[in-house]
Amino acid sequence: MRMAELSTDTGVPVPTIKYYLREGLLPPGRPVGRNQADYGPEHVRRLKLVRALAEYGGLSIAAIGELVRHLDDPEISDNNLLGLGQLMVTARQEPLPGPHVERARRALDELCARRGWKDMSEHPAYATLVGVMASLEDLGHEAMLASLPEYAEAAELIAEADMRVVGELGDRERTLEVVVLGTLMGDTLLTALRRLAQANVALRRYGPK
Known part of the structure; x- marks a missing residue:
């Protein structure tokens, strides 16, 4: 697909795609002519990952660039990649x-x-x-x-559940996305669950108002 199709498929504007290419967040496409390149499913996935990290993860372009470089480096173990994603x-x-x-x-x-x-x-x-x-x-x-x-003790149980989810993915890009976004959204999820649990425990102990 050409860049216009890539933009349509991902919802990312062409100028933003060009910016990501310049910053090295997206690998170059396969040259097919003067100033033309062809893009495949791997570009769609990477573009969606970068967009998610930026828009939902709130990461800077520099931070995403560091993650992407580690993601593409086969010498970086999955464990180190996950650790870096969490620290970010x-x-x-x-x-x-x-x-x-x-x-x-x-x-x-x-x-x-x-x-x-x-x-x-x-x-x-x-x-x-x-x-x-x-x-x-x-x-x-x-x-x-x-x-x-x-x-x-409760935090360790939650962490074990987190690692089970990550361990079942088997894909570095998807795993990194889950670690970064899952940590951020998971914090909100756990806060909401805690509030519900507090309300229910209070009802059991003290009864309705």
Whole structure:
């Protein structure tokens, strides 16, 4: 197919396709004449992936370019590719300075050790969690901190379910899309499920108003 057909099939405007080609996000088509190229199903899939990462994943062109380069590199293992995709959508928020930060860091390290989790101190989510734990202690919400082991157990069950979904795909492009978009949309999904569960548990414990 020519570029106009590629645009029609994917809904991506021709100028955007040309931009993605210049940035290396989309592989060049097969030359068929002067200033003409032919595009196939692999271009449709890649274009849809790039668009999804940009529009729904909120990733920058630079970040997508890095993911695409790793995606096309056979030396990059599937596990490293998935790890990179997750890191791309995980915000890092450093904890605010305060007396509770070191205690929170030690408590989190102990929790990870009890669960048999590897050292995650360099993961962006680690810094965010330390900050949240320190703030909870500073505000006097020790009861929530006491429930952290239960939260961690639930989180691990969710992570196992996530990995089952990823493991059944068997396609690097599709897997990367699921990891990036699934992480973002999955966070929203889990928040909504938690609210429903809270409402139902409250009804069981305290009855209707």
